[in-house]
Amino acid sequence: MALREQWRARTVEHVWLRPGDWYHPAVDALTEALTSDGSLAPAAHRLGEMRGSTGVGIAEALDDFAVLFEVVGTEPPLESVRALCEGWAAALENAPVRASCIDPESGLPTVDYLSVRLAETYGAARRHAHHAFVTHALLLVDVAVGDNHPWRRAARSAAMGRALAAALPQGHPMAALGGGAFAILVARDWDLGGTVTRLREEVNEHATELAIGELLRQPPRIWIEPLPETHDRAVDLLEHLRR
Structure with missing residues (x-):
């Protein structure tokens, strides 16, 4: 009970977005497994599945999970991180399909959303x-390493969502393309080189923080893709890049 309350207090202060929906019996199962030196994987899987089924993003779920191990002063075992991600991915696969402008794994906008932002950009330029x-x-980022296992994909997407959000201003036009690829609409200005540098640094930093460096291409492949002359062709380009 004491460990659970310490965990809750710290995660609500630093990580969790909605304090009222944090608790679930799966939380108790995980703390009991941790204090009894039993296998953490089944409890972590259950917690991940519960988080995914209630709409919690994988990044928030991983951050919350990491807070528990900060409280006890150790690193989360890779096996338990994998189990959490597998549970979260299983819940997502079983959920009803709903149209959304946000990719649930990375927390980034979808290709359809970026297409709309591109239309605004082409329209403003024409005016x-x-x-x-x-x-x-388009600034394209590829961190895929060829493993499509759901838990690896979820952890990789979470790290990239956090890295892109940290490297770029809030609301910056970007999208998850799937399969470890991401697209960002950038201005061809004096800071473009700095944007690439910041992005590479943030990807490496978040991969280290989540202990998933082996799940991401190192170093990440980042390149500039010129925009076509028309918006329609730009949408075709995004569809071609989508994985």
């Missing part, structure tokens, strides 16, 4: 007698 393919480009 100012500019060309979007001159003023903007």
